[in-house]
Amino acid sequence: xxxxxxxxxxxxxxxxxxxxxxxxxxxxxxxxxxxxxxxxxxxxxxxxxxxxxxxxxxxxxxxxxxxxxxxxxxxxxxxxxxxxxxxxxxxxxxxxxxxxxxxxxxxxxxxxxxxxxxxxxxxxxxxxxxxxxxxxxxxxxxxxxxxxxxxxxxxxxxxxxxxxxxxxxxxxxxxxxxxxxxxxxxxxxxxxxxxxxxxxxxxxxxxxxxxx
Amino acid sequence: xxxxxxxxxxxxxxxxxxxxxxxxxxxxxxxxxxxxxxxxxxxxxxxxxxxxxxxxxxxxxxxxxxxxxxxxxxxxxxxxxxxxxxxxxxxxxxxxxxxxxxxxxxxxxxxxxxxxxxxxxxxxxxxxxxxxxxxxxxxxxxxxxxxxxxxxxxxxxxxxxxxxxxxxxxxxxxxxxxxxxxxxxxxxxxxxxxxxxxxxxxxxxxxxxxxx
DNA sequence: ATTATCTATAGATCTATAGATAATGC
DNA sequence: ATTATCTATAGATCTATAGATAATGC
Numbered sequence: 001x002x003x004x005x006x007x008x009x010x011x012x013x014x015x016x017x018x019x020x021x022x023x024x025x026x027x028x029x030x031x032x033x034x035x036x037x038x039x040x041x042x043x044x045x046x047x048x049x050x051x052x053x054x055x056x057x058x059x060x061x062x063x064x065x066x067x068x069x070x071x072x073x074x075x076x077x078x079x080x081x082x083x084x085x086x087x088x089x090x091x092x093x094x095x096x097x098x099x100x101x102x103x104x105x106x107x108x109x110x111x112x113x114x115x116x117x118x119x120x121x122x123x124x125x126x127x128x129x130x131x132x133x134x135x136x137x138x139x140x141x142x143x144x145x146x147x148x149x150x151x152x153x154x155x156x157x158x159x160x161x162x163x164x165x166x167x168x169x170x171x172x173x174x175x176x177x178x179x180x181x182x183x184x185x186x187x188x189x190x191x192x193x194x195x196x197x198x199x200x201x202x203x204x205x206x207x208x209x210x211x212x
Numbered sequence: 213x214x215x216x217x218x219x220x221x222x223x224x225x226x227x228x229x230x231x232x233x234x235x236x237x238x239x240x241x242x243x244x245x246x247x248x249x250x251x252x253x254x255x256x257x258x259x260x261x262x263x264x265x266x267x268x269x270x271x272x273x274x275x276x277x278x279x280x281x282x283x284x285x286x287x288x289x290x291x292x293x294x295x296x297x298x299x300x301x302x303x304x305x306x307x308x309x310x311x312x313x314x315x316x317x318x319x320x321x322x323x324x325x326x327x328x329x330x331x332x333x334x335x336x337x338x339x340x341x342x343x344x345x346x347x348x349x350x351x352x353x354x355x356x357x358x359x360x361x362x363x364x365x366x367x368x369x370x371x372x373x374x375x376x377x378x379x380x381x382x383x384x385x386x387x388x389x390x391x392x393x394x395x396x397x398x399x400x401x402x403x404x405x406x407x408x409x410x411x412x413x414x415x416x417x418x419x420x421x422x423x424x
Numbered sequence: 425a426t427t428a429t430c431t432a433t434a435g436a437t438c439t440a441t442a443g444a445t446a447a448t449g450c
Numbered sequence: 451a452t453t454a455t456c457t458a459t460a461g462a463t464c465t466a467t468a469g470a471t472a473a474t475g476c
Contacts, residue, residue: 013453014453014454015452015454016453019454039337041253041338044438045438045439045440046438046439055457056456057440057441057442057457058456060440060441061455065440066439121334122333122334123334125334126251126253165403169412169413169416172396173389173392176389176392177385180384180388184384187352191377200377201381204381204382204420205420207420208416208417225427226428228428231428256465257464257465257466266429266430267430268430268431268465268466269431269432269466269467270429272465272467273429276466277466278465278466
């Protein structure tokens with residue numbers, strides 16, 4: 001798990017902000033692996049501190065509760081997905097081909113990030129309400145990127161049949177069909193490669209978008 | 213949670229099979245409510261036995277471990293969804309309207325069963341491997357019902373563009389777009405009613421199916 | 425006598441913190 | 451002197467079972 005985590009609203013006794021950021025990244029990076037392997041509840045704070053390379057006492061200098069660690073993890077995953085998708089979008093051209101490119105790259109991101117996306121689906125509910133809300137907002141922000149792409153294409157007149165509400169729903173569909181690869185991989189993996197999946201779904205999504 | 217649970221592969225010391233079935237149904241019905249409210253891990257076996265109306269000692273006469281309870285719950289949910297969908301299908305007519313009807317009724321089932329479907333997404337991974345597999349097979353069987361509908365329509369020549377593989381993928385898409393209502397309800401609920409959602413998604417799904 | 429149920433608790437965790445120690449900078 | 455880290459453990463659970471009791475049928 002990559003990417004810096006900005007100063008979060010998690011209290012700490014440690015004075016050095018850089019150290020806080022570095023240690024929290026260590027915590028998130030270690031925890032995410034453990035959570036993927038054994039789930040949030042079956043992973044102990046001790047295992048996390050050990051994997052991160054310091055003591056349980058030190059761990060609690062950087063977080064206030066075990067849930068905080070889950071939030072660090074969810075946030076770092078979303079930051080990474082968003083970074084990757086934004087990146088793709090900036091490289092994408094115009095017209096309907098842009099949509100094809102973005103779908104393709106997004107689905108590849110979903111494939112690479114499978115375990116992480118699955119984790120968010122499974123463990124979001126274990127977060128305290130306020131952070132649950134943030135995780136859902138992050139999800140929405142990623143869907144927002146697809147709304148942007150679709151709106152941009154629609155503005156040039158290439159998707160004449162799509163009003164704003166339909167664009168929004170189509171964007172959600174793209175997000176979730178990407179996730180579908182992650183949570184039905186146990187089935188699809190037997191029949192398709194990710195490339196097959198992309199090809200077929202792209203055709204579906206395009207006919208969805210080009211005809212009401 | 214309704215519907216009989218057949219004799220499962222869960223060992224018991226109790227001789228009377230009817231009693232076993234009845235008690236297990238009580239257990240599943242009580243547990244599902246608790247799991248939805250507080251999650252599997254935060255619900256204690258004591259709370260479950262209490263909600264079911266007997267002691268913790270008795271509880272363990274009908275199951276061997278806490279995971280067994282989760283399996284009872286997942287299974288009863290799938291049984292119910294499958295019953296409802298099968299029901300709808302038997303009433304559905306022919307041609308493309310049949311698809312419209314089935315989608316509509318399925319999405320309504322997803323709406324009513326939201327909490328239960330969400331629970332399965334979140335807690336399946338807490339099951340022992342062998343039962344996890346069964347839950348996934350159940351999921352596949354429900355998708356299979358949509359494959360059937362689509363194949364039936366395709367056989368009459370009404371969906372000429374769909375080969376078998378596309379039918380399969382379209383069926384998965386229908387399943388998951390139903391689930392999407394459940395796990396993005398926190399967002400959609402603000403903007404659409406379930407009827408709006410059905411209408412818009414049906415249009416998308418139809419254009420997906422009627423043109424490659 | 426057999427079957428079902430209950431009470432009481434063994435045994436095993438696990439989170440979070442208090443208080444002690446080591447490292448760093450003035 | 452201040453900041454960061456560590457060790458040791460309090461305190462709170464929670465699952466699963468052993469052994470005792472009640473209910474049922476011969």
